[in-house]
Amino acid sequence: MTLPASDPLIADTSGLILLDKIEEVPLLHKTYGNVLVTAKIQNEFGRGLPDWIEIRDPTDRQYEQILEMDLDSGEASAIALAIETRSSALLMDDLKGRKAAEKLSLRYTGSLGLILRAKQEGVIDSVRPIIDRIRSTDFRFSEKLLQTIIDEARE
Secondary structure, eight states, rough: OOOOOSOOOOHHHHHHHHHHHHTTTHHHHHHHSSEEOOOOHHHHHHHHTTTTTOOOOOOOOHHHHTTTTSHHHHHHHHHHHHHTTTOOOOOOOOHHHHHHHTTTTOOOHHHHHHOOOOTTSSSOSSSSSHHHHHSSSOOOOOOOOOOHHHHHOOO
8 A cells, every 4th residue: 555645755865776776766656656856866866767756845945954964965855855744754774864854753764664565565575586686786784684674574
């Protein structure tokens, strides 16, 4: 089941890059439906985005400027947009960004959480092949975390 149209997922750059490397960007749309990125995230990503990803910037730059004191500009813009669209969830793998989201009581998940949710909702049959492709990239997740995802997916 995807989130209702009123509850988009705001994707940060690192999640997009990882999903692009393993050729799984469509999982965002299949699992969450509406997906947003800011112009800063689009620029950081540096490639074309599918037309189902909406580019939307926060209207109040004050949050973004404050967040940029501790976070990179893409993460700051994603969190600022999530603050404005309180019903949204964030896709964010960076620990500092996740901690900031948690302090602000924002909902978030990481790339591995997205993959697990896709399995739980029947979007994919198995997490294992995707985890194997992640292992072949330069993205580093602990083996313990990868195994936890496999275990939670009951594989």
